[in-house]
Amino acid sequence: SQQGEEDPQALSIQEGENATMNCSYKTSINNLQWYRQNSGRGLVHLILIRSNEREKHSGRLRVTLDTSKKSSSLLITASRAADTASYFCAILSGGSYIPTFGRGTSLIVHP
């Protein structure tokens, strides 16, 4: 199974700004999931996007998937200090039943 690679590794922004993080992968996928992890709540699922979908929204979150470029992006609009966390993409590809995680993007939102 393949692993997604998040970029950038770290991101520091001011409250109210937008945050964009990317996930790239190497071979075709079935779906791609984004998770958030902070010390208070552990790993929490944000959005799942399937290979035949191009964009999904959930509140202030927007995920896009470009299968031709083998990449996905997570956009957080109007960021808040509470968005400070690590963000991971998890890839499900081929015949695997195991979503595999990248190293994550560490986001810090300054109040």
Add this chain to the structure above:
Amino acid sequence: GAGVSQTPSNKVTEKGKYVELRCDPISGHTALYWYRQSLGQGPEFLIYFQGTGAADDSGLPNDRFFAVRPEGSVSTLKIQRTERGDSAVYLCASSPWSGGQYEQFFGPGTRLTVL
């Protein structure tokens, strides 16, 4: 409803000892996963259960690691002859169905420290 729970939340042990880590998945979830996470890294897959059987244990690093799920609900991860390199946060996740087509619900993890 109750989420995934893991006990203990912290475990400190000495090198060479045996430890058991427990996971209580969400009721009715047939798929259960164990991951290990080191500082600054993403979760690393260890083993996946579908019902009572280990459908994929390819992530277990060596034969010191073993996991069971005898009744298709609670799972126990067992580590024999612990080594300092086993120190990590061990995460359990459950999902309502197999195939990774549904989100995983993670527990808070067990932080294992091997001295």
